[in-house]
Structure formats: structure tokens, C-alpha cells
Amino acid sequence: MGLLVDGKWHDKWYDTARDGRFQRESARRRNWITPHGEPGPSGIGGFPAEAGRYHLYVSLACPWAHRTLIFRKLKGLESLIDVSVVSWLMLENGWTFDQDFGSTGDKLDGLGFLHQRYTLDSPEYSGRVTVPLLWDKQSGRIVSNESSEIIRMFNGAFDHLTGNRLDFYPESIRGEIDALNERIYPAVNNGVYRAGFATTQAAYAEAFQTLFEELDYLDALLERRRYLAGEHITEADWRLFTTLIRFDAVYHGHFKCNLKRIADYRYLSGWLRELYQWPGVAETVDFVHIKGHYYASHRTINPTGVIPLGPAQTFEAPHDRDHLPPGLRVRPALSQAQAWP
Numbered sequence: 001m002g003l004l005v006d007g008k009w010h011d012k013w014y015d016t017a018r019d020g021r022f023q024r025e026s027a028r029r030r031n032w033i034t035p036h037g038e039p040g041p042s043g044i045g046g047f048p049a050e051a052g053r054y055h056l057y058v059s060l061a062c063p064w065a066h067r068t069l070i071f072r073k074l075k076g077l078e079s080l081i082d083v084s085v086v087s088w089l090m091l092e093n094g095w096t097f098d099q100d101f102g103s104t105g106d107k108l109d110g111l112g113f114l115h116q117r118y119t120l121d122s123p124e125y126s127g128r129v130t131v132p133l134l135w136d137k138q139s140g141r142i143v144s145n146e147s148s149e150i151i152r153m154f155n156g157a158f159d160h161l162t163g164n165r166l167d168f169y170p171e172s173i174r175g176e177i178d179a180l181n182e183r184i185y186p187a188v189n190n191g192v193y194r195a196g197f198a199t200t201q202a203a204y205a206e207a208f209q210t211l212f213e214e215l216d217y218l219d220a221l222l223e224r225r226r227y228l229a230g231e232h233i234t235e236a237d238w239r240l241f242t243t244l245i246r247f248d249a250v251y252h253g254h255f256k257c258n259l260k261r262i263a264d265y266r267y268l269s270g271w272l273r274e275l276y277q278w279p280g281v282a283e284t285v286d287f288v289h290i291k292g293h294y295y296a297s298h299r300t301i302n303p304t305g306v307i308p309l310g311p312a313q314t315f316e317a318p319h320d321r322d323h324l325p326p327g328l329r330v331r332p333a334l335s336q337a338q339a340w341p
């Protein structure tokens with residue numbers, strides 16, 4: 001685990017010295033692929049949607065990277081955007097392409113380490129070396145290393161090439177989706193990390209409490225709603241999914257988020273099974289990478305690197321969600337009022 005400073009790699013764990021709290025660094029490359037290369041909401045233009053031009057770097061362990069893999073799958077982008085998977089073991093060199101530990105290798109240039117991809121973009125790059133990373137082969141630049149924005153690009157920018165009209169961020173319910181993301185990101189997606197990487201009791205307790213209050217809230221919401229925003233499955237669901245699918249196997253033990261398991265929540269657990277069973281999604285879930293990465297890489301938390309064998313879990317059981325309004329798999333035609341229970 002480490003970071004680049006002026007293009008040089010430093011092996012350094014997260015700094016929590018100030019108050020024991022973990023703070024995630026903001027992503028530093030924020031350009032957008034758009035249908036014809038016009039600039040997106042941030043960054044510079046010149047990244048038009050094209051088949052074969054972009055390459056995605058992911059870890060199968062990482063919940064942020066997992067979002068992008070799900071969108072690539074559901075939006076029919078697999079033949080347009082190829083993927084390199086890093087090794088699940090992340091130690092002093094950060095993310096590597098070590099094929100003995102599950103990496104596909106760097107399919108573009110055979111690099112050994114992901115930080116080399118960052119310094120190919122900018123020889124003086126400073127910042128953490130994170131996945132996911134979307135690379136433009138034509139310009140030799142990073143398009144983006146921010147998952148929440150990569151999934152938005154995947155949601156819409158390539159539709160004219162693929163004909164895939166699934167919309168996980170429909171205009172009519174964007175306010176609701178944004179509001180959900182705004183509460184779920186700090187409390188749950190990043191909340192499990194804030195609990196797990198806290199180095200004081202107070203910082204841990206604060207994250208723990210917020211996390212379980214939010215899970216209680218979401219469980220109650222999903223008693224009434226098929227999906228978080230109502231009838232339509234949206235990006236808010238997929239963003240939560242990648243955290244909750246890891247929860248019982250990793251965050252509950254390794255990150256000490258152990259008040260309850262997701263399996264103990266009636267509605268959240270049914271919703272989790274339904275999303276897991278969504279066509280194509282199970283193929284994006286890899287517990288060898290997930291468990292191996294967290295338990296063996298975070299030596300400050302688990303010095304032995306021993307990877308637990310449990311828990312026994314299945315996501316194939318009936319999800320028990322069919323009594324709720326059916327999920328729409330096409331661009332919603334309903335009005336906002338109808339869409340919300």
C-alpha cells in the first residue's frame with residue numbers, strides 16, 4: 001500500500017495521525033467519455049465513445065471497481081472495453097499485475113505495477129494509485145479514476161454504438177438517486193472503511209454507529225420499495241450492492257462492522273440476493289479476490305495475513321421480492337409520482 005509523490009513510489013499506509021479517522025483521497029483524474037468527445041461535467045474534452053479505444057483497470061476485490069464491471073456487463077460494453085485485473089494481494093508495491101495472485105497481467109504493455117500506468121499518464125504524478133482506472137489508448141492518458149463517474153459514462157456514452165438503452169440514472173428520478181447516494185456513500189460505502197481503518201476507539205465507534213443506523217434505515221425502505229429509488233433499479237442499487245455483497249465475508253469481521261450481518265436484515269438480504277441473481281452479475285463477484293485481498297493485504301489490521309475459510313453463504317436462495325412492484329429493465333416510462341411508492 002502506498003502512493004506516488006512527484007512520480008516516485010512510496011510504501012506508506014493511510015495517515016490517520018490527526019484524529020484516528022480515515023479520510024479517502026479524492027480522485028485526481030476526472031475526464032469524461034462522451035458520445036462525440038465533448039467535455040463532460042469536469043475535466044477536458046476529446047474522449048469520444050469508440051469501440052476498442054479505452055481500457056479498464058480493476059481489482060475484483062474492490063467495491064469501487066466492481067461498480068464499473070457491473071455497468072460494463074449490464075450495458076453490453078464487454079466487447080468495446082477490455083479489462084486488466086490486478087492481483088488481489090496488495091503489499092509494498094501497491095496494486096500489481098502478479099499473475100500468481102490472480103492478475104490477468106497488464107494486457108496493454110505488460111507493466112508490473114499499476115503505479116507505472118499513473119506515471120505513464122504523468123511522469124510527475126502525485127497521489128494514491130487506485131482502481132478503477134479508465135485508460136485512453138489513443139492519447140496515452142488516464143480518462144478517469146473515479147468510479148462514480150465511470151459508471152455514469154458507461155450508463156450513457158456508448159448507447160449509440162451498442163443500442164443498449166438500459167438507464168440506471170433516469171432523468172425523472174435523478175434527485176432521488178442523488179439523495180440516496182449522498183447518504184449511502186459516507187455511511188455505508190465509505191463507512192465500512194472508516195470503521196475498519198480507524199485507529200482510535202472514538203473514530204471507529206462513530207463510523208460504526210452511523211453505518212448501522214443507515215442499514216436499519218435502508219432495510220425499512222426496502223420493505224416498501226423493490227429497489228432503493230422505487231420500482232426502477234438504478235445506480236444507487238448497484239453502488240450499495242458492491243459494498244453489501246462483501247459485508248458478511250469481510251467487513252463484518254475484518255473491519256469490525258459486527259453489530260449485525262446483512263443476512264440478519266430481512267429486506268436488505270432479499271434485495272442483495274435479487275441483485276446477485278440479476279443476469280450477468282454473479283460473474284462479476286469473486287470471493288477469492290475479495291477475501292484474499294482484504295485479509296492478506298491489510299497487515300496493520302491482520303498481521304498474519306491468514307484468510308478465513310468462512311462464512312458459508314449463498315446468494316442463490318429465493319429472494320422473496322416478487323410481491324413488490326416488478327423491476328423494470330427498460331428506460332422507465334412512468335411519471336415520477338407513479339414510480340415512487
Ligand SMILES: N[C@@H](CCC(=O)N[C@@H](CS)C(=O)NCC(=O)O)C(=O)O
Binds near residue numbers: 026059062145146147
Ligand atoms: N474514489 C475512488 C476510490 C477508489 C479506491 O479507493 N480504490 C481502492 C481499492 S478498493 C484503492 O485502489 N486503494 C489503494 C490506495 O488507496 O492506495 C473511486 O470510487 O473510484
